[in-house]
Amino acid sequence: MIENLTVTPAPHIGKAISTRRLMTDVVISLVPAVAAAGYYFRAPALILIATCVISAMATEWICNRFRQKPVSAGDFSAVVTGIILALSLPPNLPIWTAVIGSVFAIAIGKMVFGGLGANIFNPAMIGRAFLTACFGMLMTTWAVPATINAAMPKISQDTSPDAITQATPLAWSKQAVKTKSGAEMVNQQLRACFTGERGGCLGETSAIALLVGGVFLLARGTINFIIPAGVLLSAAVFAALGYLINPQSYVSPLLHLTSGGILLCAFFIATDPVTAPLTTTGRWIFGIGVGSMIMLIRMVGEYPEGVMYAVLLMNALTPLIDRFCRLIPTGGRPNV
Amino acid sequence: MEIFTKINNSFRGGVHPAENKHLTDERSIEAGPMAKEVAIMLSQHTGAVCQPLVKKGDVVKAGQKIGDNDAFISAPVHSSINGKVKDITLQSHTVLGRSLALVIEADPVDNPLKEPSFAKFGADFDAEAFAGEKIRNAVRDAGIVGMGGAGFPTRVKIEPNPTMPERTLIINGCECEPYITCDYRVMLEWTYQVIAGVKLARRASECSQVIIAIEDNKPQAIETIQTALKNCRSGADIKVVTVKTKYPQGSERQLINAVLKKIVPTGSIPPKIGVVVLNVATTAAIAEAVVCNQPLTHRVVTVTGEGIAKPGNFYVPIGTQVGELIEFCGGATAAAAKVILGGPMMGIAIADMSTPVTKTTGAITILTKEQLQHSRIAGSETPCIRCGRCLETCPENLMPTKIAHAVKYNLLDLAKDYFMSACTECGCCSYVCPANIELTGLIKTGKILVARQAKRMPQ
Numbered sequence: 001m002i003e004n005l006t007v008t009p010a011p012h013i014g015k016a017i018s019t020r021r022l023m024t025d026v027v028i029s030l031v032p033a034v035a036a037a038g039y040y041f042r043a044p045a046l047i048l049i050a051t052c053v054i055s056a057m058a059t060e061w062i063c064n065r066f067r068q069k070p071v072s073a074g075d076f077s078a079v080v081t082g083i084i085l086a087l088s089l090p091p092n093l094p095i096w097t098a099v100i101g102s103v104f105a106i107a108i109g110k111m112v113f114g115g116l117g118a119n120i121f122n123p124a125m126i127g128r129a130f131l132t133a134c135f136g137m138l139m140t141t142w143a144v145p146a147t148i149n150a151a152m153p154k155i156s157q158d159t160s161p162d163a164i165t166q167a168t169p170l171a172w173s174k175q176a177v178k179t180k181s182g183a184e185m186v187n188q189q190l191r192a193c194f195t196g197e198r199g200g201c202l203g204e205t206s207a208i209a210l211l212v213g214g215v216f217l218l219a220r221g222t223i224n225f226i227i228p229a230g231v232l233l234s235a236a237v238f239a240a241l242g243y244l245i246n247p248q249s250y251v252s253p254l255l256h257l258t259s260g261g262i263l264l265c266a267f268f269i270a271t272d273p274v275t276a277p278l279t280t281t282g283r284w285i286f287g288i289g290v291g292s293m294i295m296l297i298r299m300v301g302e303y304p305e306g307v308m309y310a311v312l313l314m315n316a317l318t319p320l321i322d323r324f325c326r327l328i329p330t331g332g333r334p335n336v
Numbered sequence: 337m338e339i340f341t342k343i344n345n346s347f348r349g350g351v352h353p354a355e356n357k358h359l360t361d362e363r364s365i366e367a368g369p370m371a372k373e374v375a376i377m378l379s380q381h382t383g384a385v386c387q388p389l390v391k392k393g394d395v396v397k398a399g400q401k402i403g404d405n406d407a408f409i410s411a412p413v414h415s416s417i418n419g420k421v422k423d424i425t426l427q428s429h430t431v432l433g434r435s436l437a438l439v440i441e442a443d444p445v446d447n448p449l450k451e452p453s454f455a456k457f458g459a460d461f462d463a464e465a466f467a468g469e470k471i472r473n474a475v476r477d478a479g480i481v482g483m484g485g486a487g488f489p490t491r492v493k494i495e496p497n498p499t500m501p502e503r504t505l506i507i508n509g510c511e512c513e514p515y516i517t518c519d520y521r522v523m524l525e526w527t528y529q530v531i532a533g534v535k536l537a538r539r540a541s542e543c544s545q546v547i548i549a550i551e552d553n554k555p556q557a558i559e560t561i562q563t564a565l566k567n568c569r570s571g572a573d574i575k576v577v578t579v580k581t582k583y584p585q586g587s588e589r590q591l592i593n594a595v596l597k598k599i600v601p602t603g604s605i606p607p608k609i610g611v612v613v614l615n616v617a618t619t620a621a622i623a624e625a626v627v628c629n630q631p632l633t634h635r636v637v638t639v640t641g642e643g644i645a646k647p648g649n650f651y652v653p654i655g656t657q658v659g660e661l662i663e664f665c666g667g668a669t670a671a672a673a674k675v676i677l678g679g680p681m682m683g684i685a686i687a688d689m690s691t692p693v694t695k696t697t698g699a700i701t702i703l704t705k706e707q708l709q710h711s712r713i714a715g716s717e718t719p720c721i722r723c724g725r726c727l728e729t730c731p732e733n734l735m736p737t738k739i740a741h742a743v744k745y746n747l748l749d750l751a752k753d754y755f756m757s758a759c760t761e762c763g764c765c766s767y768v769c770p771a772n773i774e775l776t777g778l779i780k781t782g783k784i785l786v787a788r789q790a791k792r793m794p795q
Contacts, residue, residue, distance in 0.1 A: 005687050006673050009777025011763035012680040012703060013353055013514065017770045019718050075718060117719035117771075224724070273723040278735065283724075329758040330348065330733045331589070331602035 019116075023076035025222040029213035030083050030268065036196050036206035040145035041091035045202050049086040051095050055102035056082035063111035077116050081105055084124040084268055087203025088261060088308070089131070091143040097135055101127040121315045122275045125308050132308070142168050142199035168200045169193060169259040173251040174304040180249040187251055193258035200260070207258040214267030223271040226280060230287015231266040231294075232257060238295035250299060261307035262294055269307070275315045282318075282325035289314045345594040346580040349731040351764045353514050353583060353681065355553060360517045360640045363648040365525055367449050368637070369664035374655025375427050375437040375692040376402060376413050381481040382488045383409035388438055394421045398450065399631050401479075402438055411489040412479040416450075416633035416653035418443040428688040430677050437692065440655070450634050452651055453624045454526035459567040461528065461627075463535035468496075471540035471626050478625030479632050479695070484508060484519075484586065484615035485678060487696040488605075490622065493612050496542040500610025505543035506595060507534055509550040509557060509616045510579060510586035513679030516699040518636040519616045521649045523550070523557040526620050527564045533619030534574060536626050541612045546574045548616075549595050553581040583681055584762040588613040590731050602732075602758045617698070637693055639665045643672030643702035652693060658700055659689030671704035681763045717772040726765035726775055732758050736765035740775040743782035748789065751782045759783070 037045040060078040064071050085105050089098060105127025113119040132139045169189050176183040192198040196206025203210070217223045236257060242250030256262070261269075270276065270290045277286050290310045297306025379385040386403030396402055396415040404412040415438075422441040429435035476491035497503065507530075511519040523530060538546050550558050558576055565571035579585055579594050589600045592611050600606055606613055614622075621632045633654055640647040645666030652661065658675065662668055668675070676683035677691065680701055693700075726736035735754050742751035756779060765775040 004673070005675055005685070006708060007685040007687050008674075009766075009774055009780060010676075010678075010680075010682050010684060010761075011767050011776065012674060012676055012683065012685060012701075013707070014766065014772070015351070015353075015768050017768070018772070019721055019770050022721075022723070022770055077721075115719065117721050273721050276722070278722055278724045278727055278737070326754070327727065327733050327735050329602045329755045330593070330731070331600055331604070331758060334603040334755065334757055335601075 019075045019077070022222050023080050025217060025220050026080045026268065027076060027083065029216045029222075030080075030087070030203075032209035032212045033087055033203040033206065033264070034083065036209035037087065037091070037202040040196050040205060041143060041202060045091050047095065048089060048091070048093060048098050048202065049083060051098045052086035052089075052102045053079055053082035055099045056085070056106050059103045059106035060111065063107055064115075067111070069115070075116060078106060081110070081123045081127075084264070085127045087264060088124065088128050088201050090139060090141055091202050092141060093138055097131060097138060100134070101131040104130045117274055119274060120318070122269055122272050122311055125269065125311050125315075128308050129312060145197050145199070145205070168304065169198060169251075169255065170298065170304040173255070173259075173298070176251065177249050177299060180246070183248055183251045187255055190252075190255055190258065193255060198259075204261040204264045207263055210263040210267060214263065217267060217271075223267070224283065226283040227271045227276060227287040227290075228266040230284050231262070231270055231291040234288040234291030235262055235295050238292055238299065242299050256295070256298065260298070260305045265290065265294070265307040265311060269311055270314070275318060277318050277321045277325060279322070279325040279327055282321045285321050285325070286314050286318065289317065345577070346582055347585070347590040347593040347731055348733065349729045349764065350582045350584060350590070351729055351767050352581070353767065355581075356515050357517050357520070357553075359515065359642075359647045360638050360649055361520055363517075363521070365452070365521050365636050365649045365651050368650035368652030368656065369660055370442070370447065370449060371417060371653050371656045371660060372442050373422065373439060373657070374416055374442070374653055375439050375657070375690070376415060376655045377427065377429060377692060377694050378403045378413060378436045378438070379429065379432060380413060380487060380654075380694040380696065381411045382486060383407060383411070385435070386410065386413050388424055388436070390421050390438065392421050392424060395419075396421060396440060399633055401477075401631070409489055409492055411481045411491070412477065412631075414479055414631040414633050415440055416655050418447050428686065428691045430684040430686070430691070450651075450653070452526065452634075453628050453630065454529040454620075456628060457528040457532045457623060459528060459564065460569060461532040461535065462569065463532070463539050466536060466539060466626055468540050468542065471536050471622070474626045474629070475540065475622055477631065478621065480618060480621050480625060481632075481695050482615055483617040483621065483635060483695060483698070485682065485696050485698065487694075490614065490618055493607055493614070494537060494541040495607070497607050497610055502545070503541065503543040503610045503612070504545040504547065504596060505534070505538050505541055506588075506591060506611060506613045507546070507548040507616060507619055508586055508588065508591055508613050509548055509554070509561075510591060511554075512551060512581070512583045512586040513681050513683075513699070514583075515640045515701050516638050516679045517640070518638045518649055518698045520554055520557055522617050522620055522636055523554075524560055527560055529620045529623045530616050531561070531564055531568055531571065531574070532627065533621070533623035535570070536622050537612070537614055537619055543612060547595055548574060548576045549579050549591055550576065551581040551585055552578045583764065584731060584760070587731070587760055587762055589760060602755070632695055635693070635695060635697070637661065637697055638699040640699060641676075641702035641704075642707060643669050643674075643704045645669060654695055655692045657689065658686065658691050658693065661693070661700060662689070662702070668702050669704070671706065672702050673705040673708050674703040676701040676703065681767070682761065717774070720771050720773060723770060725768040725770065729764040729768050731762060731764065732760060734759060736775045736779065737773070739782065740765075740773065740778035743778045743785070748782060748786055752786065756782050756786070
């Protein structure tokens with residue numbers, strides 16, 4: 001006689017894959033970007049990242065206790081939110097501001113909806129939006145990378161050698177849009193955008209680090225290629241259109257794709273499965289929507305960068321996209 | 337004429353679990369245990385449940401019809417041994433929960449072990465000697481049902497569909513479930529019997545094209561059947577097609593899609609589009625029924641898994657208790673944690689070791705604690721993160737997470753809006769789910785709830 005038999009519905013075997021593994025993959029893929037942030041902005045950057053991660057995890061733990069739910073910190077999703085939020089903050093942001101952002105991101109962005117899987121908006125972007133609304137000045141002051149090459153022409157008007165802040169390439173490109181001149185000068189910053197030797201948010205400065213992480217996620221099968229492809233292709237098309245129309249006021253597509261948060265968005269933010277559509281068609285719509293919206297804000301809108309608003313707006317549309325993109329069975333609709 | 341066409345055909349979605357067929361694929365079919373008692377289920381097929389034709393205390397012979405139903409979609413059942421009807425009682429049934437079964441106590445003296453019939457078939461078999469109507473009647477009388485798992489009465493399937501002029505017969509030798517090797521061994525050892533059955537099925541169903549589909553992980557079976565076809569009279573117009581090794585390749589809707597690029601409409605069955613799909617074990621049973629006049633009373637069962645002492649393939653009387661078979665194989669090991677009737681993807685976990693083997697039981701798989709820990713444990717589920725993996729793997733292009741969650745919150749109408757009825761319960765969605773959600777289990781529950789609702793409300 002066999003003792004203690006388990007009886008569950010089929011199937012009885014499964015793929016060795018779990019939410020925790022997916023989240024761990026995302027954390028690993030963010031390591032190059034975190035390293036780049038540490039390299040260019042030194043200790044303050046790492047302290048900021050650690051602060052965000054710890055306060056995000058603590059908030060999740062407290063919320064779970066409050067809701068009398070099992071502790072869900074084991075799935076590492078709060079770690080991912082913390083890192084992504086930190087990477088989207090300016091390097092010299094005061095620590096207490098980062099704590100407020102993380103608490104808001106987890107508590108209001110995620111836990112009030114019911115925790116992992118139930119939130120409508122990307123928690124990290126909610127946290128960032130809250131900080132932007134509350135501390136507008138702090139959120140748009142950009143530190144010069146510690147390793148900046150003094151011989152390189154500064155793209156900001158402030159050319160004094162002891163400058164501690166500078167405009168980002170995108171701020172400069174916005175200036176070009178407004179004055180209809182100077183875009184070519186910004187284009188010369190392409191190399192700095194690739195390596196990360198320029199002003200900007202913590203994690204968005206180094207395109208190479210972000211690409212390495214993105215390729216890792218794609219290779220591991222953790223994320224699907226559709227959303228990154230949708231974001232980057234649509235943004236490239238928009239940027240190319242502008243560049244073709246007037247290269248004096250619009251910077252080149254390559255500069256657009258490597259500057260600002262677009263790579264971080266394409267591989268790590270827009271691909272958050274919880275807040276993106278389920279179906280293939282829906283994901284294309286979502287990706288293209290995010291990419292076009294970013295470029296609209298950058299090229300036409302008032303802000304130099306639009307990743308956060310683009311993601312939040314498309315998050316809001318996700319339930320609607322899912323509703324319109326319902327799958328029809330292979331065998332067609334049943335005749336009922 | 338080209339007999340062998342390499343079509344690495346496949347279908348959309350699906351998964352590729354570890355095959356684990358090495359446990360039993362080298363083991364030839366052996367005689368099973370001499371049953372002291374068998375329980376013949378009155379429902380071993382899709383369709384109307386049989387009525388018992390014998391009473392308690394009656395003496396029955398092996399092969400005697402003991403249950404039948406006049407309905408078209410039904411199949412009679414036969415005693416698999418000589419003995420006496422001990423009882424007519426409820427037994428654990430994998431689909432219906434509990435169902436009536438005839439318990440037959442074996443005659444201790446006169447009970448010879450039934451020999452398989454494969455020796456009676458050779459390359460010179462001529463199906464032309466049998467009329468289509470005769471074959472169809474023999475199939476019905478022998479109680480043959482789809483032995484791959486669904487148990488749809490074969491007589492109904494092989495009725496020629498006059499509205500479809502071009503009919504195709506696909507012989508399903510895919511055996512895509514991990515662990516199971518019963519069909520593989522039947523193809524290797526009973527080759528000529530299978531081919532005889534194929535020819536008879538072709539005559540009965542009046543199909544113009546015949547394709548034997550085998551997954552590319554069974555090169556030996558492909559070769560054996562090809563060689564046998566070359567030796568056969570009129571074997572040249574039977575094509576062997578290799579299909580990609582992928583689960584659920586052996587599901588007929590997916591197989592038809594992979595081989596013929598045809599789509600069976602949702603809620604319809606293959607004969608409606610002029611395709612008949614028969615499992616290799618079923619064709620072997622057809623040959624036995626038509627030529628040797630023997631009903632379906634025995635089948636090959638693979639007893640396998642890491643939790644069994646001596647795995648193997650056995651020719652056993654239908655009605656044999658699972659516990660008896662496990663004992664026959666040296667018993668379960670101490671680590672055994674789950675007994676599954678069928679394979680690990682679609683099989684049903686049982687706790688009652690007196691559950692009998694039915695016409696559709698291809699395997700008994702015993703998994704260990706260790707294997708369960710590495711796969712899916714009930715209760716370890718986390719919230720759905722909408723990753724969409726279930727949508728990507730669903731061979732029927734459904735949205736499993738949407739259906740399952742609708743069922744979970746008792747929104748049956750919403751589940752129907754997401755085409756719950758089109759689900760074939762293959763289990764791919766649960767297999768890939770990173771959150772460990774019982775998607776297939778929930779969808780099955782939803783279907784049962786809908787069926788109950790329909791019965792409660794008369795039209």
